[in-house]
Amino acid sequence: MQHALTPIDREIERDVDSLAPGRDFSRRLFVQTSVGGGFAAAVLPVTAQTISTPADGLLAGTVEIAVGDFKMPAYRAQPAGQKNLPVVLVASEIFGVHEHIADVCRRFARQGYLAVAPELFARQGDAKAYTDIPKLISEVVAKAGDAQVLGDLDAALAWAGTQGGDVKRAAITGFCWGGRTTWMYAAHNPSLKAAAAWYGPVARSYFPGDKTAIERAAALKVPVLGLYGGADGGIPTDTLTQMEAALKAAGNSACEFVVYPDTPHAFHADYRPSYRKAAADDAWARCLAWFKKFV
Template sequence: MVKEEIDSLAPGRDFSRRGFVQTAVGSGFAAAVLPVGAQAVSTDTQGLEAGPVSIAVGDFAMPAYRAQPAGKKNLPVILVASEIFGVHEHIADVCRRLAKQGYLAIAPELFARQGNAGAYTDIPKLISEVVSKAPDAQVNADLDATVAWAARQGGDTRKLAITGFCWGGRTTWSYAAHNPQLSAAVAWYGPVARSYFAGDATVIDRAARIQAPVLGLYGAADTGIPVDTLSQLEAALKAAGNTKCEFVVYPDTPHAFYADYRPSYRKAAADDAWARALAWFRRHGVA
């Protein structure tokens, strides 16, 4: 069980208020997060090419949600790694937000082989039956395939970044350790001292392999990610010679503070962190 995901959800669920279960990648909110808060942000598709796509990974067709400025080529590419809930409406909206900034943003459904993460209402069951069955090796290979797909669509993968939330935040760190060609990364409240798939190394254990500049965005009141684990990772990165990573820890701020559709949302921290993320990408040539 991942305590921070459970803590950041409201008790009880109302399937009639604002939320609806996803039926296609990027469509609707995951069942486990309903009801959706009234403050949920919705970004339009005006000026964008946006919607579900399919990415070939060998013989497997992996669903994904893509958004980019319409009619543009040679766009910098940002991979978006979802929370444990898969690529539902919030993650699709993050892609649209990035596309409005001039990026080809794409969120692959990294749990597609394991099951439909968006259909689960029970979080412990979702974690045991889906999330914990997705090893880093599979996830990283799927992200590699996503990068190759983006290049074929006219994306400039010489300007490549990744960002992700919770499970996707850890995936962001993991992919930074996997892909030395990554230009930059922004990890939102991703655990660094534990893994989800049994046998996978922690982010701290892989620190020496991380070459890219990674910005870590965390809440000091996150009950599942102790601040001292971030200090351990920072020390491990510096010991390995990587002085390009930075951490921002927001005081009195819980897990999932950027998730505007959930009770954990903290607007001031979310707005500040989003501005820092965009600046981080620009600073490291992903623009």
């Protein structure tokens, strides 16, 4: 049975196809072997504007985090030799923890954070190896339910506490699928100090039976910064209005939405044509200021 594409799926597929028009995505041209190293097959070739943050002075690389009997791979970056660091959990896009997500971790580390990006699709398959977007969504992404993902994030946060991180000063951020995950984890873990959700859908879920962020708004007590593009074909702005209303109805007045006009989905993804430098730079500065204020 052919997988039916949602508006978000089509938005992602358009972005990916623009990297190499006419390319046959049924071929596996690239297989990622290391979490945080290289880029996912579906996004190759990357654009010339791709940002690369150096790791000198940082403790950075792949780690394993125990979740019961399962060893979950993750990418970690933090200032070398320092303790009592604020923690940032980084939730990836549908493409998993590839080089861009690792780079985001290094950017946070250079701001004094212990940043950790767990590979939340590790049980379902290698998201980085897929070239076919619908198959990636149906075979991997849609099988990673909130119960599993939120538990894995709990484990990642606890692990950070054993590595020099201060779990009492913790935040989460994430992009696209990870943006939705950011909303859901903020509702799940009220002890978080802050969250920043980058173009995460609030009116849909991926796993059958999971609730939407709007449906979980009543449980949200954490200050969340929502960063969105006004021209995102997969996230109508009226759904953000609904989310904002639901948060206010629940008594959460600390959340804030920033919508960039004429800006597409994935505007922070500097390795893709969807990247919009002005919006990305402004949103990154707002994210850092948000965490500085609350964490």
